[in-house]
Amino acid sequence: MRIGIAIGDVTGVGPEVALKAVAAESKKDGAQYVFIGDETILQKLNRKLPLPLPLKKLSAGAGRFFTTNPLEKKLPGKLPAGSPLAARAALAALRDGANRCLRGELAALVTAPVNKEAIIRAGHKNFVGQTEFLSGLAGAKRTAMMLLGHDDKNRWLRVALATIHISLKSVPRKLTAEKIALAIELAAQACRDLELPRARVAVAGLNPHAGEGGEFGDEEIKLIAPVISALKKKGMDVTGPLSGDTVFYYALRGDFDAVVAMYHDQGLAPLKAVAFDTGVNWTLGLPFIRTSPDHGTAYDIAGKGIANPSSMIAAIRLAKQLAANRIVGDEVTSLKSNSR
Numbered sequence: 001m002r003i004g005i006a007i008g009d010v011t012g013v014g015p016e017v018a019l020k021a022v023a024a025e026s027k028k029d030g031a032q033y034v035f036i037g038d039e040t041i042l043q044k045l046n047r048k049l050p051l052p053l054p055l056k057k058l059s060a061g062a063g064r065f066f067t068t069n070p071l072e073k074k075l076p077g078k079l080p081a082g083s084p085l086a087a088r089a090a091l092a093a094l095r096d097g098a099n100r101c102l103r104g105e106l107a108a109l110v111t112a113p114v115n116k117e118a119i120i121r122a123g124h125k126n127f128v129g130q131t132e133f134l135s136g137l138a139g140a141k142r143t144a145m146m147l148l149g150h151d152d153k154n155r156w157l158r159v160a161l162a163t164i165h166i167s168l169k170s171v172p173r174k175l176t177a178e179k180i181a182l183a184i185e186l187a188a189q190a191c192r193d194l195e196l197p198r199a200r201v202a203v204a205g206l207n208p209h210a211g212e213g214g215e216f217g218d219e220e221i222k223l224i225a226p227v228i229s230a231l232k233k234k235g236m237d238v239t240g241p242l243s244g245d246t247v248f249y250y251a252l253r254g255d256f257d258a259v260v261a262m263y264h265d266q267g268l269a270p271l272k273a274v275a276f277d278t279g280v281n282w283t284l285g286l287p288f289i290r291t292s293p294d295h296g297t298a299y300d301i302a303g304k305g306i307a308n309p310s311s312m313i314a315a316i317r318l319a320k321q322l323a324a325n326r327i328v329g330d331e332v333t334s335l336k337s338n339s340r
Contacts, residue, residue: 001030001107001323003316004100006093007037008112011079011086012297013307015045018112021312022065023051031320032064034106036093038075039067049305070096081299082115084122090114094130098137101288107327108289108319112312113297129165131283134290143285144186146258147268147294149275149314157251157274158258159267160187160284171263172219175206180227180260184238186284187258195325202247202256203228203240204266210241224262248274268294277310280318289322291315 005022008014015037022033035042039057046053058068070092079086097109111130119127127133135143148158162183163171184201191199204210205224207217214221224241231238239256240247248270251259261267271279272294279294293311301307 001320001327002032002034002105003319003323004034004036004097004106004109005316006090006097006109006111007035007042008093009082009086009090009114009118009297010038010041010075011081011083012113012115012299012302014090014112014114014297015042016049016302016305016307017293017309017312018110019046019049019051019053020307020309021316023053024309025313025316026053026064029320030064032066034058034066034068034100036068036070036097036100038071038089039069040074040077042067044077068096081297081302082118082121084118087115087118087122087124091119091124091127091133094133095137098134098288098290101290102138106288107323108291110312110315110319111290111292113293113295115297115299130292131164131281134283134286138287140286142182142186143283144183146187146190146282146284147271147279148282148318149271149279149294151252151274155252155254155274157248157271158187158190159248159271160184160190160258160260161264161267162260162262164264166264168263168265172206172217175219175223175262177223177227180224180262181231182285183260184227184231184236187260188236188238190282190284191257193322193325196257198257199237200255200257201236201238201260202242202251202258203238203260204244204247204262205241206262208243208245210243277308278314279311280315282318282322289319289326291319291322 005018053065056063058066100106146160150156160183162179187201188199206219211217211220220241281292283290293315
């Protein structure tokens with residue numbers, strides 16, 4: 001199994017948490033790892049930390065830990081936080097990793113943090129986020145973001161978002177039945193991909209107290225409830241709309257396997273409160289596996305060697321789990337086809 005890791009914005013903590021996470025996680029497996037980004041920066045940081053990773057160029061062939069730089073020119077040794085050069089390099093790494101996945105060269109792609117503002121300032125004015133960027137590269141129009149993580153009692157939250165990187169005032173206008181249904185369907189499929197015993201999906205309402213019977217808004221009555229009713233008739237185990245201030249409590253105690261939130265902070269605030277260090281971002285609906293740590297570039301601590309790799313470790317671990325499940329599933333499908 002070969003896992004690709006796009007190292008993100010090199011003026012942030014991406015390269016550091018990537019190297020630390022692989023150094024820790026690779027002791028437990030036999031996977032190969034391909035770091036996608038500036039080789040010189042990776043080698044220098046590998047020595048500085050210090051880490052025991054014997055990094056080799058991907059063209060070298062044999063080994064477990066490889067580097068590959070999608071850019072012809074090396075980055076300067078010292079760059080200011082949010083440098084346009086670093087932003088463009090981060091996008092190049094994302095593009096290269098996605099293309100390698102699409103060609104079947106990688107079993108999964110784990111992406112370190114990038115900075116949206118820096119990327120836009122670098123000239124990519126239509127950049128919204130890594131999820132949307134990778135969806136566009138893959139030509140995938142039915143995707144959703146899921147964040148998942150566990151607390152210190154190993155209780156999990158899995159949260160899929162009906163809308164993601166848009167302003168709060170535009171959520172009611174852009175929230176559609178199609179987006180809600182897609183998030184529910186992908187959340188249920190995610191439970192199956194994780195090989196959970198069931199796929200019980202709870203759907204949060206948009207308004208306080210899920211609209212209080214129409215007193216605080218009618219989106220629950222006119223938009224969300226009809227979607228849930230239609231999916232129930234198709235046999236899905238879906239419940240809602242439930243009040244956003246209680247649904248995550250019930251999910252955490254195990255009543256539901258996943259929650260669909262209507263907007264970004266509705267889902268991510270409780271997830272990060274429960275699993276700030278173990279949260280993982282998983283893009284559902286892509287034709288390849290993509291996960292990432294649930295934190296940003298952390299420019300304030302970059303270069304200090306103190307970045308916590310826990311979320312990156314969790315992202316790598318999830319990517320490997322999903323890749324292994326997919327390999328087993330493909331083998332079972334092949335055996336069934338051959339036995340006919």
